[in-house]
Amino acid sequence: MSLSTADLLRVARLARLQIADHEADTYAAQLSGILAHFSLIGEVNTDAIVPLAHAIETVGQLREDVVSEAVDRDQLQAGAPLVENGYYLVPRVIE
Amino acid sequence: MTHPDYPQTLAAQSVALAEGQFSSVELTQHYLERINRLDGQFNSFITVCPDFAIAQAAEADRRRAAGENGALLGIPYANKDIFCTKGIKTTCASRMLADWQAPYDATVVERLHAAGMVMLGKTNMDEFAMGSSNETSWFGPARNPWDTNRVPGGSSGGSAAAVAARLAPVATGTDTGGSIRQPAALCGVTGLKPTYGRVSRWGMIAFASSLDQGGPMGLTAEDVALMLNAMTGADRRDATSIERAPENFMADLGKPLTGLKVGVPTEFMDAGLSPAIRACVDVTASTLKQLGASIKEVSLPNAGVAVPAYYVVASAEASSNLSRYDGVRFGHRCENPVDLADLYSRSRGEGFGNEVKRRILVGTYVLSAGYYDAWYRKAQQLRRLIQQDYVAAFNDVDVLLGPTTPNTAFALGENIADPLTMYLSDIYTTGVNLAGLPGLSMPGGFVDGLPVGLQLIGNYFDERRVLQVAHQFQQHTDWHSRMPVAAE
Numbered sequence: 001m002s003l004s005t006a007d008l009l010r011v012a013r014l015a016r017l018q019i020a021d022h023e024a025d026t027y028a029a030q031l032s033g034i035l036a037h038f039s040l041i042g043e044v045n046t047d048a049i050v051p052l053a054h055a056i057e058t059v060g061q062l063r064e065d066v067v068s069e070a071v072d073r074d075q076l077q078a079g080a081p082l083v084e085n086g087y088y089l090v091p092r093v094i095e
Numbered sequence: 096m097t098h099p100d101y102p103q104t105l106a107a108q109s110v111a112l113a114e115g116q117f118s119s120v121e122l123t124q125h126y127l128e129r130i131n132r133l134d135g136q137f138n139s140f141i142t143v144c145p146d147f148a149i150a151q152a153a154e155a156d157r158r159r160a161a162g163e164n165g166a167l168l169g170i171p172y173a174n175k176d177i178f179c180t181k182g183i184k185t186t187c188a189s190r191m192l193a194d195w196q197a198p199y200d201a202t203v204v205e206r207l208h209a210a211g212m213v214m215l216g217k218t219n220m221d222e223f224a225m226g227s228s229n230e231t232s233w234f235g236p237a238r239n240p241w242d243t244n245r246v247p248g249g250s251s252g253g254s255a256a257a258v259a260a261r262l263a264p265v266a267t268g269t270d271t272g273g274s275i276r277q278p279a280a281l282c283g284v285t286g287l288k289p290t291y292g293r294v295s296r297w298g299m300i301a302f303a304s305s306l307d308q309g310g311p312m313g314l315t316a317e318d319v320a321l322m323l324n325a326m327t328g329a330d331r332r333d334a335t336s337i338e339r340a341p342e343n344f345m346a347d348l349g350k351p352l353t354g355l356k357v358g359v360p361t362e363f364m365d366a367g368l369s370p371a372i373r374a375c376v377d378v379t380a381s382t383l384k385q386l387g388a389s390i391k392e393v394s395l396p397n398a399g400v401a402v403p404a405y406y407v408v409a410s411a412e413a414s415s416n417l418s419r420y421d422g423v424r425f426g427h428r429c430e431n432p433v434d435l436a437d438l439y440s441r442s443r444g445e446g447f448g449n450e451v452k453r454r455i456l457v458g459t460y461v462l463s464a465g466y467y468d469a470w471y472r473k474a475q476q477l478r479r480l481i482q483q484d485y486v487a488a489f490n491d492v493d494v495l496l497g498p499t500t501p502n503t504a505f506a507l508g509e510n511i512a513d514p515l516t517m518y519l520s521d522i523y524t525t526g527v528n529l530a531g532l533p534g535l536s537m538p539g540g541f542v543d544g545l546p547v548g549l550q551l552i553g554n555y556f557d558e559r560r561v562l563q564v565a566h567q568f569q570q571h572t573d574w575h576s577r578m579p580v581a582a583e
Contacts, residue, residue: 008456015414015459016421016436017452018444031456034515038403041473044480051475052482054305054335055531056292056555061334075198081428088423091432 002032101125103578105264105318109166112159119159119169123152123213126171130215130262136581139237139247139256141176143216144183151213158211166321168211173263175254176217177224178204178309179298183214187300188232189222191426191446201298202330203267203309210325215263219253222448223417224274224302226250227520230511231450238507239282240579241545245504248278254312255282260582265313265322269299271306272405273499273524276536279312280499280548283538285565285575286312287319290556291531292337295330303412304335306405306528315575316537316565320344323558339556347563353387355564358492362398363523369502375540375547376498379568383496386567393492395484398526400477402518405525407461407474413451414458420446453514482530489554494564498523499536499548523550533558537565538574546574 003011008028012019019027073086082089101122102108112119127145134140148171155169179185179197186192200208208214219237221229229237229252237253239245240260247256251268255278258266268275270288279286287310294309301307311322324345329338359380364373380390422428422442429445432438447455461470488495500520510517527534532552539549553561569575 003460011456011460011463013440014463015455016418016439016443017447017455017459018440019452019456020444027453027456030453030514031460034406034453034457034518035460037515038407038470041400041403041407041477042469044397044400044477046473046476046480049476049479051472052479053475055478055482055529056290056335056337058292058335058337061331061338063331072198078198079195079425081422081426090423091434091438093435 003028003035103261103264104314105170105321106315108170108264109321112169113164119152119155119213120149122169123148123171123215126215126263133260133582134262136243137238137240137256137260138235139219139253139260139262140173140216141186141188141219141234141253142184144214147183148213148215151208155211155213163211165210167207167325169213170211170265171213171215171263172207173216173218173254173257173266174204174214175220175251175267175269177220177269177300178267179300180204180214180217183217185217185300186233187223188220188234189446189448189451190233191420193233193427195425197298199298202295202332203299203326206325218251218257218266221250221252222451223300224250224269224271225413225450225454227273227277227517228505228510229253229278230507231448233448236507239504240581241283242504243581245506245545246281248281248504250274251312252278255279255284255286258282258284258312258314259579261578265311265318267309268312269307269309270528271302272409272528273521275310275312276499276524276534276548276550277521279536281504281546283546283574283577284312284314285316285319285535285537286310287323287535287558287561288527288533289323289327289558290533292335293327293558295333295336297330297332301416303409304416305412306409315569316535316562317345317348320348320562342559344559344562347559348566350563351387352383352564352567355383355388355494356492357383357388357390358393358488358495359390360395360398360488360495360497361392362395363497367501367522368498371542372498372501372503372547376496376549379539379549380496382568382571383564386571391492393488393495395488395526397477397480397484401481401526401529402522404474404477404481405521405529406457406518407470408478408529410454410458411462411471412458414455414462417451417455450514478529481526485526485530485532494560495552497550499550503542503545503547527552531555533561535561535565537568538577540574
């Protein structure tokens with residue numbers, strides 16, 4: 001199991017995660033080593049085994065759809081890096 | 096009046112507070128003074144909140160004066176910095192959240208504070224709970240009170256170190272792949288990961304949602320049981336929390352172990368285990384036998400793939416959960432982004448440390464087109480096989496006994512450059528999370544001056560049994576009451 005630097009950068013782009021060029025080789029080598037060990041899992045026969053997403057398989061819980069708490073916008077936005085008039089500011093998307 | 100010798104356990108403090116031997120304010124000041132004097136060498140707290148704590152303690156004293164007498168009323172605790180706390184910053188030990196203040200309290204925090212507990216501060220941890228050594232913290236590593244050149248374990252390393260150093264009688268932790276049990280083992284304290292769903296995850300910053308579970312850490316099983324009483328219960332804000340009749344986790348502590356069937360998984364005792372720790376497991380099995388239990392070997396045939404299956408599932412869930420850190424709504428934002436894509440990727444690249452990036456990359460990879468079936472789906476199939484192994488074992492025995500970790504605490508820096516070696520230190524703990532079972536680590540010996548942790552694994556919702564076994568063991572041993580010299 002080997003991940004090239006190009007593969008690594010493709011995955012990083014999918015994750016919207018900047019990896020510096022000088023670090024990409026290191027991450028690619030580390031991930032290759034990790035995935036090589038993890039490929040152990042391919043050796044176990046799992047034919048007809050239903051995947052388990054959740055250890056406690058319960059049914060979803062329903063509740064009345066009623067307002068239970070007030071949302072204080074100012075308080076929620078207090079931790080935001082940049083807001084204006086209640087809006088989150090980001091770089092211009094449409095020229 | 097001064098009280099130079101405050102009792103160390105929550106249970107003893109609870110009695111002393113009820114008898115009026117000292118007040119919660121006095122007890123809280125005692126711990127704040129210890130933190131101030133000693134924590135420079137352990138770095139177990141990210142934030143200490145003396146004013147907040149003293150105010151809570153004074154309120155607890157008022158409640159007691161008004162007639163209340165709950166077991167946790169006025170007891171100080173250390174809170175892992177993954178639980179949201181209104182008014183006190185919550186960092187998850189990440190640059191991403193280094194200055195973040197949560198707009199609300201986590202359910203666990205609400206419940207502990209409603210019971211009258213006093214929060215001394217927020218403890219150090221691996222960044223976003225990803226790590227087994229506490230070395231990935233943005234705020235620097237916490238150190239092991241038994242040897243400050245060694246790691247306290249992780250991710251709840253600050254909580255374990257704080258309890259071991261008697262900087263708090265008890266602490267909160269969270270356990271996704273061993274993050275309560277492994278640091279408890281390495282620091283010589285007792286920690287319990289409850290059955291998945293016992294403890295609400297609301298306000299507990301998400302790492303891997305199908306595995307994350309909060310739980311208590313303390314010096315004894317009795318203290319852990321007392322704290323668990325206040326932490327559990329259904330919460331409509333966490334749809335995976337489980338509705339069950341209220342239980343008193345103290346109820347079975349005093350019952351003898353006569354007739355108890357203990358299984359020792361052969362796969363946990365193989366060549367990967369340090370011989371000295373294997374000897375501690377054997378001695379503990381003999382002790383339990385003397386206390387009336389029977390011991391038999393059991394098999395968990397898929398234990399060998401628990402670590403890779405766990406890391407695939409956990410990283411996949413983490414890559415999804417951590418997509419919320421986008422530099423827009425909260426957390427770190429890069430300077431002068433040129434466009435939205437740059438804002439996202441550079442804020443994340445700057446805000447996350449190396450281990451978190453590795454997990455996001457692994458998780459994104461195993462979920463990406465063309466790889467999903469071979470990795471993520473396969474790991475989920477193994478998850479079922481691992482669960483079935485445990486279910487089969489519990490048809491034969493009441494509780495499982497084994498090591499918590501393959502080795503005692505390792506040196507700072509020893510494994511940090513080698514992520515795979517670090518992952519393999521979770522070899523005995525990850526399967527329990529995949530299966531959703533309760534697991535406890537308790538002190539069970541020392542090797543070269545370092546504590547050894549032993550793991551007890553229970554059947555679903557059988558925390559009472561696990562706590563009973565640990566408590567009975569602690570009535571006949573004194574490993575749990577040993578104190579590191581650096582904490583004196």
